[in-house]
Amino acid sequence: MARTAGREAADAQLLVLISLAPEPKHGHAIMLDIAAFSGHRLGPGTLYGAIERLESAGLIAPEPRVGRRLPYRLTETGRAFLARRLATIEALSRVGMQRVAR
Amino acid sequence: MRSVLAFLVRLYPAAWRRRYEAEFRDLITDGDLRPSDLPDVFFSALRARLTSSGPRPERMRTAMSQLLQSTTTHPTRLATVGLVIVLPTLLLVTLSILKYVVGFAGPFDAVEPFASPWVTSPIVETALILAPYVALLLAAMPVVQLRIGWHQSRLNGSIAVSAPAVNLVVAFLSLAVAGVMALYWVAENL
Secondary structure, eight states: OHHHHHHHHHHHHHHHHHHHSSSOBOHHHHHHHHHHHHSOOOOHHHHHHHHHHHHHTTSEEEOOOBTTBOOEEEOHHHHHHHHHHHHHHHHHHHHHHHHHHO | OHHHHHHHGGGSOHHHHHHHHHHHHHHHHHSOOOTTHHHHHHHHHHHHHHHSSSOHHHHHHHHHHHHHHHHHHSHHHHHHHHHHHHHHHHHHHHHHHIIIIIOOOHHHHHHHHHHHHHHTSHHHHHHHHHHHHHHHHHHHTTTEEEEEEEETTEEEEEEEEOOOHHHHHHHHHHHHHHHHHHHHHHHHHO
């Protein structure tokens, strides 16, 4: 159960990083974007749990407020971290697909 | 549902609320919400409490005191949370009565194909059985307030009763559901 929750939290953080990669977004826009590109809707609690962890890890940072909204952007550390994670996933995916195809 | 979610935000640690509450409330106000957001926010708040900084006993005491305080300041919201918790059990009990007591099987037979895979899970079954008791507790907590104090070498106690209509309705529904389930259990096992 705890491991599943940890797995889901890690997935949510990855989805938030991918969402912020092209441009800064506020919470609601991140939620809509993730639903659009992954088909997976994050609940408000899960989304802000991920935002809190990513911000405290220095992977994302808040931008100046726009009206009521507080957008977040990917930091340079966050961009490098995301690139490494995606490269790992891509390598694993390549090996996995080769083995499945046998 | 928005008001229940707004209430659940209070379960987050104070430091979290100072930093994220405003934008989180914006999300709740503007976003497309679903029933699954209730447990999502509830468990995320608990997780935030358990992982926030500060000595754990102090955090637990703060959480408990805030929860107890919220029962007196927001009794109807707590009853609403209880109502949400007891609704699935209430629905199943009502449909069962309609089928097996009244003889009107239509609604039960319509719901059964969707409900059966869930109800047969031991976790869901336990949750359904416990739901009326949890709902009763949530609805009744603010109705009866027990105060005990020590003053001038004497033990003083008082009971204050404050009963909003929503709490009474939810408490009555929960008791009724628990009673019907107990009767059913007695008829099946004795």
